[in-house]
Amino acid sequence: MEKTKQLYEGKAKKVYATDNEDLCIVSYKDDATAFNGLKKGTIVGKGVVNNRMTNMMMQLLEKNGVPTHFVEELSERDTLVKKVSIVPLEVIIRNVSAGSFAKRYGVEEGIPFDRPTIEFSYKNDELGDPLLNTYHALALKLATKEEIETIEAYAFKVNEVLKAYFLTLGVKLIDFKLEFGRLKDGTIVLADEISPDTCRFWDAKTNEKLDKDRFRRDLGGVEDAYKEIFKRVTQGK
């Protein structure tokens, strides 16, 4: 399958059309941004890690009953996916306090929750991805009630599967962001990526951060963190 024309360039990926109108090619870049694009940089090798890792996670989730857009890995950075229209909601699941949750509610990072939380942001860069609830999403007609229920059920299922999986690699899944899309027939599938850009991963023993927070917070060792999590995922330990 060949790329025909570029459809879209995002902050971390490009999307291309193919000869098949139902399929696209996603190409992962090394570009990194944070704080809605205010901070910019490059994480060498990130595109390769995020492409390969996302595809492994998508296949694991498919096996566990979560439909995804994944079709086939084409190369180090390129993957064939089903064409979707993205539901403009960023779906965030949290198991442990961190990031904007800790800041907004004035709590320390690292407090485990008795049960996971879910929240939605309106995927809109001009507005800075504002937080919203289900009622707001319905009022803005971003999705139907049924779609939101499906998305919530899939998001919690993703959490159960990934939390258990990462624990076998000695990694705590702190929180993550998902995006869903609609196929031509309206079916909701998991889309976008599952990578150190979109998840917080802490080493289970040391709590060392193995994700993009190293870039966001200028902690150093960014490339090494991506390499370490990738090594654990590919070597299964």
Ligand code: TMP
């Ligand atoms: P937050 O604590 O900053 O709200 O982030 C929660 C999770 O979502 C974290 O794992 C990083 C991920 N995330 C994205 O993937 N994209 C974003 O634009 C933001 C703000 C967070």
